Each structure stands twice: as C-alpha cells, then as structure tokens.
Amino acid sequence: MxxxxxxxxxxxxxxxxxxxxxxxxxxxxxxxxxxxxxxxxxxxxxxxxxxxxxxxxxxxxxxxxxxxxxxxxxxxxxxxxxxxxxxxxxxxxxxxxxxxxxxxxxxxxxxxxxxxxxxxxxxxxxxxxxxxxxxALSALTGYRALFTKAQVKKGDTVFIPGAGSGVATFILQFAKAVGARVIVSSRSEEKRDKAVSLGAVLAIDTNENWHEQLRNEMIDVVIDSVGSATFNRSLAVLKKGGKLVTFGSSTEDEVTLNLRQFFYGQYQLLGSTMGSRQELREMLEFVDKHQIKPxxxxxxxxxxxxxxxxxxxxxxxxxxxxxxxxxx
CATH class of the missing domain: 3.90.180.10 (Medium-chain alcohol dehydrogenases, catalytic domain)
Structure with a gap:
C-alpha cells in the first residue's frame, strides 16, 4: 500500500x-x-x-x-x-x-x-x-477544554486568543451552540472576519491593547493554546475568579507568573489535553445534536x-x- x-x-x-x-x-x-x-x-x-x-x-x-x-x-x-x-x-x-x-x-x-x-x-x-x-483530535481537545474543564454554559463569555486553529474553531462552534458568547483575537483581518461569520461576537487584533479592546467585556473563561506570548495578557483580561484553560503552547513553554496578583484575583488555572473515549462519545452526540460541521x-x-x-x-x-x- x-x-x-x-x-x-x-x-x-x-x-x-x-x-x-x-x-x-x-x-x-x-x-x-x-x-x-x-x-x-x-x-x-x-x-x-x-x-x-x-x-x-x-x-x-x-x-x-x-x-x-x-x-x-x-x-x-x-x-x-x-x-x-x-x-x-x-x-x-x-x-x-x-x-x-x-x-x-x-x-x-x-x-x-x-x-x-x-x-x-x-x-x-x-x-x-x-x-x-x-x-476527532481537535474537536475532542476543544470539547474537554470547554466543557469538562471550564464547564462553560449559556451566557458565559469565552475569549480565545489565536483564532484560526482547528481546536479554536471547534471551541467557537461548541460555545456558540450552548449559548455562550465568544471573543477571539488574531493578527489576520481575514481570520477575524471568518471568526465573526462563524459566530464570534467580537474579533480583536492580537497586536492591539487588549485592555482597551475588551474594556466593556466581562471574560469568564480564557482558553489559550498560544503559550508564553499570550499567557499573561490573557490572565490580565480575565475577570476576578475566572478560569484560564491551557491545552498547548505554540510559543515558548515557560511563563513568568506574578503569584500575588494571581491569588488576589482568585483565578483558576486549568491544564487540559485531548480527552477520553467517554468524552469523545459525548462530543459526537453533541456534534450530531447541534448538526455541527467542521x-x-x-x-x-x-x-x-x-x-x-x-x-x-x-x-x-x-x-x-x-x-x-x-x-x-
């Protein structure tokens, strides 16, 4: 063969x-x-x-x-x-x-x-x-990060730095399907436009000031796979007590974290990777129920x-x- x-x-x-x-x-x-x-x-x-x-x-x-x-x-x-x-x-x-x-x-x-x-x-x-x-691989990864780990529900606002990847695209579709609001960032205007057409309520330029761009938003969950390049920027726009889920690192693996700011903010940091067969089957049922297409x-x-x-x-x-x- x-x-x-x-x-x-x-x-x-x-x-x-x-x-x-x-x-x-x-x-x-x-x-x-x-x-x-x-x-x-x-x-x-x-x-x-x-x-x-x-x-x-x-x-x-x-x-x-x-x-x-x-x-x-x-x-x-x-x-x-x-x-x-x-x-x-x-x-x-x-x-x-x-x-x-x-x-x-x-x-x-x-x-x-x-x-x-x-x-x-x-x-x-x-x-x-x-x-x-x-x-399977990307959708399962996104499903576990979004639902098993972050437990996103209707009305939550989810921020995804780095729109365009397979996992990010699935997370956008899944979050929209349960009634959550999705915000994304990208350096590419074309990718920002595509994210909006897919259901994102806002798409910001990665190179812009996130505080300024998101000043009117209350971010419940950030799902970040970029790594060190966006980790602290993601944490800075997360609401107090919010969740940051990380499942990858397309930039450097190591980050510097201000512990005092972290524990005063009562943030939750969650790691995620892939998912179980049980979650895969749940994801397939979810995809079928909502008729989601990659x-x-x-x-x-x-x-x-x-x-x-x-x-x-x-x-x-x-x-x-x-x-x-x-x-x-």
Whole structure:
C-alpha cells in the first residue's frame, strides 16, 4: 500500500507493507485523514530513526476486514478513528500508558489502517468524508477544554486568543451552540472576519491593547493554546475568579507568573489535553445534536502531503486541513 511516512530525517510518500488484522482489530480503508500540529513535530522527535513510521492521528474510512472477537462492527461500516489510545473513562488526567495514534505506532496517512475495535466510532451521518476525517483530535481537545474543564454554559463569555486553529474553531462552534458568547483575537483581518461569520461576537487584533479592546467585556473563561506570548495578557483580561484553560503552547513553554496578583484575583488555572473515549462519545452526540460541521480550509491528496505540512507550518489555515487518501 502507499503511505506518508517519516524515515531517517525525511518525510515521504512511499510504499509500505499492508497491515495484518489480529483478533479484536479491524482493517479500515482510509478515505480522509486530518492534519494536526502534532504531525509536524513527530519527525523532530524521532530524529534520524530509520524505521518507517506512518504519520497521522486523525482519519475516517470504511471497514474492509474484521478480526476475531469483534462483534460490534461489520464490513462496510463507516467509522472514524479515536486518536487517544488507553484512555476510556473520563478522569482528571490521562492514565499511565496513554498514547496518541501516529507515534509510536503507525498512524492514519495510509491507504489502509489496522486498529483495535475499541478505538473506532461510527461516522456521524451528517458529515462528509472530509469533515469526518478531520474531526476527532481537535474537536475532542476543544470539547474537554470547554466543557469538562471550564464547564462553560449559556451566557458565559469565552475569549480565545489565536483564532484560526482547528481546536479554536471547534471551541467557537461548541460555545456558540450552548449559548455562550465568544471573543477571539488574531493578527489576520481575514481570520477575524471568518471568526465573526462563524459566530464570534467580537474579533480583536492580537497586536492591539487588549485592555482597551475588551474594556466593556466581562471574560469568564480564557482558553489559550498560544503559550508564553499570550499567557499573561490573557490572565490580565480575565475577570476576578475566572478560569484560564491551557491545552498547548505554540510559543515558548515557560511563563513568568506574578503569584500575588494571581491569588488576589482568585483565578483558576486549568491544564487540559485531548480527552477520553467517554468524552469523545459525548462530543459526537453533541456534534450530531447541534448538526455541527467542521470548518475544512483545504483538501490535499495523499501524494501532496508535504505541501499540506508546509501549509500548516505557515499557519495559513482557518479551521482544518484534510488529506484525501482514496476516492470519495
């Protein structure tokens, strides 16, 4: 079969052995995979490892073969991949042994994929293949940050620095669906306009004075994945007693925090990452109930995966990037 792999300091579209189905597993003919920032970092983490590794954590396809002991799925079922392995029930943090599809084991950027039947779910019927293929990782991350951690509800005001990422776009859609108000920031006027068209009540320029821009707002929750570049600015516009949820760091990991200001402000700082299978299923029910559709910015063929990586690296997208594996 053909796949997009990392192998010894290089990422390439190449031929690789077909996977073999074992007991409890299914073989999926992949239709579409979703590209995530995690995929950009894996080649750096693996260095010059010459063992071919199929990249990719997100994807959707059709079951072509079912292993022994699989009773809840059949050949022909349309499914999505659960990218979080080993985290089934909701908990305060991932359990020991939690892994994400695509490292250390093979991922989704291939014509075929074998995975345990415990880590697939039925494809939401209202979604296209492109939408289904980009859904799970980013939407699950956003769902946990917004609802499990921040417990956002109707009437809350949520501020998202850095509009345009896949997770930020899902958070905007989810928050709007429950009646929360969403404010975003971006350096890009085009992304600010798109965020407003998607339901944001206000979109401010990241380079402007946030205090001035948000002087008439009471921010209940900030969900920040930018890191050190925005952390203290986010904290400064949060209402006293408000919640700041962080699930990533696209800038530097370390921040300087004024503890006295923090505890006098009675702020709540919450870390979040991915989510459990329980939350994934809750998210899929939520998406179906509200008929939410992922924003797909661009679709690349598997043969063009390098171009897709470059496109994401340049942060050109608003929403998700899909990689088409087979005809849809």
């Amino acid at each position: 053909r796949a997009f792999v990392h192998e010894g300091n290089a990422i390439n579209y190449t031929a690789i052995e077909d996977p073999v189905v074992k007991s409890g597993q299914v073989l999926i003919r992949m239709k579409v995979s979703g590209l995530n920032h995690r995929d950009l970092k894996i080649p750096q983490r693996r260095g010059d490892d010459r063992t071919p590794l199929i990249l990719g954590s997100d994807g959707a396809g059709i079951i072509e073969e079912v292993g022994d002991a699989v009773t809840n799925y059949a050949i022909g079922d349309e499914v999505i991949i659960n990218p979080g392995l080993g985290w089934k029930e909701n908990s305060d943090a991932p359990p020991e042994g939690f892994q994400i599809v695509g490292m250390p084991d093979h991922g989704t950027f291939a014509e075929k994929m074998v995975i345990e039947a415990d880590y697939i779910e039925k494809k939401p019927s209202h979604l296209t293949w492109e939408q289904a293929g980009v859904l 924003v797909v910015d661009a679709v690349f063929q598997l043969t063009e995966a390098k171009k897709a990586f470059d496109y994401l690296q340049e942060s050109k997208q608003f929403g998700k990037i899909a990689i088409q594996i087979s005809p849809i």
